Amino acid sequence: MFRSAITRPLFAAARPALARNVARPAIATRQYHEKVISHYERPRNVGSLPKNDIDVGTGLVGAPACGDVMKLQIRVDENGVISEVKFKTFGCGSAIASSSYMTERVKGLTLEEAGRIKNTEIAKELCLPPVKLHCSMLAEDAIQSAIRDYRSKRQKIGPNMVNVAQAGVEASSPAAQSA
16 A cells, blocks of 8 residues: 555554564565556646547546546547547556556547557556456457547538548648648
């Protein structure tokens, strides 16, 4: 537990010197794997993307049992490849690590490839204990939700509607200027 890493030196100083030299039996404590600690202490891709952009999909999911909330956003390029990913998570270290890992994992993937990522892969990569598997499920649900949101936005752009982002690119092309 993260709290024990902070409080341990404080309590050690309060113990008598003899007590520190006595061999203590091994106590089973819940420890976080170094990968979780790395993502927790230095989360990757934290932030937000403009949710109303047509090329951005937003997934917002939560776990009522523990109160964790995860927002994951993807930006998809014209080839259907995830070019940018951001997240904001309010929750435990495992939830933050799962979000951070997911952002690194999906960048550069197509929507189909990203949609195939399962929570078991996340849990295995981060070495999450069984009690924290719900955190990896949140990350899987968040990417699925972001993909659904992106596809929903794209469906709303009918054949007669103009995609403003692409219209600006097309208007500045040499073919558009010669017409």
